[in-house]
Amino acid sequence: MTQRNVLEAINNALDEEMSRDPNVMVLGLDVGKLGGVFRATSGLLEKHGAQRVVDTPLAEASIIGASLGLAISGMVPVAEIQFLGFTAQAFHQIGPQLARYRTRSRGRFHCQVTIRAPFGGGISSPEFHSDAVEAQFVQSPGIKVVMPSNPYDAKGLLIEAIRDPDPVLYCEPDRIYRLARMEVPDGAYTIPFGKAAVIREGADVTLVAWSAAVELCLLAAGRLADDGISVTVVDLRTLVPFDVETVVSAVARTGRCVVVHEAPLSGGFGAEIAATLASEAFYDLDAPIARVAAYDVPYPAAPLEAWYLPSVERVVAAARKTARQ
């Protein structure tokens, strides 16, 4: 056991998998000497060599497209897209190519590719660096979408992603990269996809979130407890596969639900959760399902982001209103 933050947990997962399997390789912009713009790949070049830790030309579509081909050749690429917003440049290589290759080849080929991408607001980044566009990949069947929220999960889910024979988009919440350390085992371990975690149990309202928004929910839970409102917090961990069962049963127990995410409201994955509940937990619902999200505007310039992003205050207000309805 070592105390690690999210970034250290990711770095450690990469190092463990590269040490275990000589075909695992890391490629992307500035992942080599620099160790990535956040230093997530720091030390890997020195340890595993320039054939396996590769600074690529500045062209996201070719990073993903080449990873597909590398996977077919027998390598196990872990591609870094410097910021999730720049998956837009590679969009045609992700859903339409990487995600569909198994289907297109009717199972002859599959793509064991992990795409790592930092994202999320709150750190005063330039445009595109903060965009929470995870929902744009939900309509691309064939790829899994993984959203860790803490160091332990970050390592276990990343090792699972690297070993998954299918492509995985692994989104890293950069705002909490260095937020806090927790006990993270030294050896390899995996956390299965499609299993949400109930990280706090309460009787009145269920908060559902993923990635950095989980932290918001935990802060809100503390404040709500002071008000006498006891909440369940569900950390979805993966959007695809979506663990309908855990969410439905958690909401069934409280009868009330608030979904929280840092992406804009309209068309966010919160809509999928609420829609699923409106279908599968309908008779257990005692109040309208609330969503707390960013507003439906482009991610704003740094000085405006605190107003744009969902805040602990907004989560608390929505949960109070939901509990009392």
Next chain:
Amino acid sequence: MTQRNVLEAINNALDEEMSRDPNVMVLGLDVGKLGGVFRATSGLLEKHGAQRVVDTPLAEASIIGASLGLAISGMVPVAEIQFLGFTAQAFHQIGPQLARYRTRSRGRFHCQVTIRAPFGGGISSPEFHSDAVEAQFVQSPGIKVVMPSNPYDAKGLLIEAIRDPDPVLYCEPDRIYRLARMEVPDGAYTIPFGKAAVIREGADVTLVAWSAAVELCLLAAGRLADDGISVTVVDLRTLVPFDVETVVSAVARTGRCVVVHEAPLSGGFGAEIAATLASEAFYDLDAPIARVAAYDVPYPAAPLEAWYLPSVERVVAAARKTARQ
């Protein structure tokens, strides 16, 4: 008044706007001599000349990116992307550029650009040609998403799109391009965005759909009437802006709702509709909200598509179940 099908209505709208405003121009693959792969731009080259009807090189991102620049220069480009699935190649130029230009320039510039793109299944096309990826643009604030379902709307909404100072993604349901003709006025007229149409009124269940799925709902409505189930059909017309009010009040009247779309279930715009109802129409709901959609798999090869797409039978079954719950 002339009897026109969807394709003829579109062709006529383009012709009228090009005749009215010399800065309106059409660009895209094969839009010139060939008149587009579906002949939507047929005759325009001959009438309006090669400066205004332009076959571009085969590169979708540059079609959209150049349209942005053309708009800033004062032109009014109507870009055709040969099939909506190929917007993936231009994805980084649509949401991140076209949609945000007004915001990025703090109102100094805006992009009066229309993107036309045929899509939808049921016509045995090769891969990508059928993909219903409209929901992928809902998390790109700044662009409007328009989904006509019949010839009259097709013309009125396209003229609205061309005149709208902001960018519009106008998705054409190719399966019903030539399905039926209806009266379409000869002169110019517009249909405002953000106004859903209640095209059939009934007491028991509200069906909400857009584009070619509206036709499915109307067929289902007939069959359901034979069963004694009377349905309201709401044609959304535009996903962005989303006419919450019309949908909420229609569903409030019937207490029951089935959302129907040809895109895959998870993360489709149906989720946004159901989520909005679960929040804003909660106390009026008498039954779970059902969604009838394509399955969460890549669009399959032609011989499989009838099983993949939502069918009249599935809509009827879902409405029956919803009505009786």
Next chain:
Amino acid sequence: MKAMTARQSILKPDGRLLNGAKSSMTDAALMEAVRWMLMSRIYDERATALQRQGLYGVFSPAAGQEASVVGSAMALDPARDWIVPQYRELIALVRHGYPLERLAAMGMGRITHATRIPEGVNVLPTQVALAAQLPHAVGLAWGLKLQKKDSVVMAYVGDGGSSEGDFHEALNLAGVRQAPVVFVLQNNQWAISTPRRMQSATSSFALRAAGYVTYRMSFHNTTDNPSLYEDPKQRDEASRRDPIDRVIKHLTRRGLWNDERDEQTRMSIRAEIDAALDKAASFPAVTPGQLFDDIYAELPERLRRQREELLGEGSKE
């Protein structure tokens, strides 16, 4: 990375070698090439006819481009090298080991495990988004090199496809990684209806990649109507330079070909194609449950439920 910038055409319309030109192919290779070229042409005709009868899906003929397809493919060792196709290279795939009956059965809509690329056949599946296959080819070549395999990857692209951003990104990456990949750009003068001069102002597509100048002597695919945009004179001119005619005239001049041989070759090809089409027709048909095969190694719960919904329904009907 090297680009071949000279036009490599050496046969005149009458089958004679251009002044000073010399063929680097052995007679045996030439004879093999002619057979593949003829097979491609004859298969075009058969598939088009079947499509017109509603028995075959959208089909893209290779007519006019047989020399570039066959000539490039014959440089490869199927046991070692890989092909990454655009979509007019059916005959290259067949030579590389993809059984014709499987390709035919796919054309007939029998798209199942029985028609997929067989294990051990080094071919990537045809995909439809132009140029998107090119970075795959680079990654594949790069990976084979990392694993010290002595393979080459041959990737095809059209004049149209080469305008896509993926083309530039792929070539640039191949250069930096020194990946063993050959890009074959078939400039057949058209991208559907878009002529070469509207595609690029480059003086030669060969500046972009190893280039073949050919001419698409048929429609773009079976949904297309070239009379809307093609000047018949262009087609006539191209026909005069039909690559198959030229090689056959050349072989005839050299005494390696005659009417009898022609007749025999065509008959044996027709028999081979007939056999493949016969077999193809008896391949298993698609089944609805298949929708959920090959999406993930393991089907997630939500999809398992969707599958049940479909099959429950399907069995009721």
Next chain:
Amino acid sequence: MKAMTARQSILKPDGRLLNGAKSSMTDAALMEAVRWMLMSRIYDERATALQRQGLYGVFSPAAGQEASVVGSAMALDPARDWIVPQYRELIALVRHGYPLERLAAMGMGRITHATRIPEGVNVLPTQVALAAQLPHAVGLAWGLKLQKKDSVVMAYVGDGGSSEGDFHEALNLAGVRQAPVVFVLQNNQWAISTPRRMQSATSSFALRAAGYVTYRMSFHNTTDNPSLYEDPKQRDEASRRDPIDRVIKHLTRRGLWNDERDEQTRMSIRAEIDAALDKAASFPAVTPGQLFDDIYAELPERLRRQREELLGEGSKE
């Protein structure tokens, strides 16, 4: 489309002209250029210092690249021509009419209507996705030409940005449409930490576009730490070839520059920058409601409700 393929450097480190080289700039232009270059360098220092004090956002210095930025921009007529920047061309925007105080105020987070590009200033906003601005530049140039305006568009891109697919698509389209656009590729040897040789195997970036070989003499931006990847010798070598030093030495040799003039020029620039920074600090601050400005010409109902929600909340706090 033409690419300039020769290195255009004509000044030696000591400020003397290379053998046989001749400057095509008038003395007046040269003096103007030096002032812009110095202004760029001094603004770099000020903005960096302010950033270190938490008073300025992420900043990307132009140090080392002043000659390519100023030299290219001075070819333009601000009243007629357009600039489409990457992000190191601040001084070109200033010369083109974008007031320095607005740019400074933006750097200080005062991003409102008061800091936007003024009406009549022919500059597109800086955007962050590399190379995505290039097709915009082509469309703009094409549209101006269609409207018979006699304008040229100058678009900037880096060695890194030129690897993106958008670069190829933009250049190809510009060629086909004969659009009046000049692409200026500033090869400063780095894309953050990625060196030029990992960016492309091309023998010269000038084969891609009008190329300037420069050297990024500072960090990538204020979040960067070059000691992790840059060999100090490279920086030293580049400093010997500092473009500003060279021009000043050249002018000194020619009697057009001396210590006094140097001092005066720098003082006047500092005063100008100080004035701009002062003004910048008093620009209006952002306000929460602004989140909903400039999204659409007219705010849709759902957004109007979100705005109310925010402002209701905001006013409570």
